[in-house]
Amino acid sequence: MKPVTTPDEPVALDTAFFVAWITKAAQAIEEHLTRLGELDAAIGDGDHGTNLDRGFAGVLRVLDTTSPRTPATVLALTGTTLISKVGGASGPLYGTAFRRAGNALGDAERIDLPGLAAALEAALAAIRKLGAARDGDKTMVDAFVPAVAALNKAAADAVPLVAALDATVAAAEAGAQATIAMQAVKGRASYLGPRSVGHEDPGAASTVLILTALRDTAREASESGASGEPGVNGD
Ligand code: ADP
Ligand code: MG
Numbered sequence: 001m002k003p004v005t006t007p008d009e010p011v012a013l014d015t016a017f018f019v020a021w022i023t024k025a026a027q028a029i030e031e032h033l034t035r036l037g038e039l040d041a042a043i044g045d046g047d048h049g050t051n052l053d054r055g056f057a058g059v060l061r062v063l064d065t066t067s068p069r070t071p072a073t074v075l076a077l078t079g080t081t082l083i084s085k086v087g088g089a090s091g092p093l094y095g096t097a098f099r100r101a102g103n104a105l106g107d108a109e110r111i112d113l114p115g116l117a118a119a120l121e122a123a124l125a126a127i128r129k130l131g132a133a134r135d136g137d138k139t140m141v142d143a144f145v146p147a148v149a150a151l152n153k154a155a156a157d158a159v160p161l162v163a164a165l166d167a168t169v170a171a172a173e174a175g176a177q178a179t180i181a182m183q184a185v186k187g188r189a190s191y192l193g194p195r196s197v198g199h200e201d202p203g204a205a206s207t208v209l210i211l212t213a214l215r216d217t218a219r220e221a222s223e224s225g226a227s228g229e230p231g232v233n234g235d
Contacts, residue, residue, distance in 0.1 A: 075102030
């Protein structure tokens with residue numbers, strides 16, 4: 001077994017950390033609701049922001065009224081709630097992704113960087129299996145693929161957590177930007193054919209937001225944990 005954290009890694013990826021991540025993701029989606037809607041209006045039906053905001057608001061209510069015991073439970077609750085609350089393609093896709101990521105974490109109370117990378121990889125596998133989108137089809141997959149590759153590489157190189165997630169977010173952002181030049185092959189945007197070119201995919205944009213929330217949660221925990229306190233909230 002690998003150690004759960006490296007000796008100089010002050011951030012514990014525990015249940016409180018995962019709750020903080022999902023809470024921050026929900027805030028980011030709400031903050032960017034209009035932009036996500038505009039991106040979806042350009043090549044889809046304009047509901048991506050409201051879809052995800054409704055789902056994440058539901059997730060916050062569930063997390064508020066339950067006391068998840070492990071990181072896996074946090075992600076399972078997140079996924080199940082997104083599936084039940086989000087109409088549209090992105091609900092089952094993100095919902096299943098969070099559930100499968102949770103499964104990958106097992107029963108552990110603290111997750112290490114390779115564990116986090118494996119969870120993100122399981123999320124991508126779930127999206128691919130359910131949506132059958134290939135790389136370059138102009139979907140959330142195009143942000144996820146480079147992000148997973150960057151996190152796997154950082155984990156293999158034992159890069160510290162925040163730097164690893166910085167690389168993950170940068171890769172996701174580049175992947176989302178690359179969707180602008182792509183023609184949509186999957187989802188509603190594919191109905192537009194060549195007219196889908198020239199617009200960023202909304203699902204790729206929301207993937208960037210969710211991963212940025214993860215990075216920012218780690219950064220804040222790292223800054224507040226620099227005193228050597230274990231855990232995000234000491235539990
Ligand atoms: P809907 O298209 O049903 O209105 P949303 O607007 O909430 O659903 O989500 C649209 C996003 O879902 C797209 O931008 C794309 O990233 C993602 N998406 C759609 N279909 C697929 C698919 N088959 N595989 C992966 N992602 C997909
Ligand atoms: Mg839509």
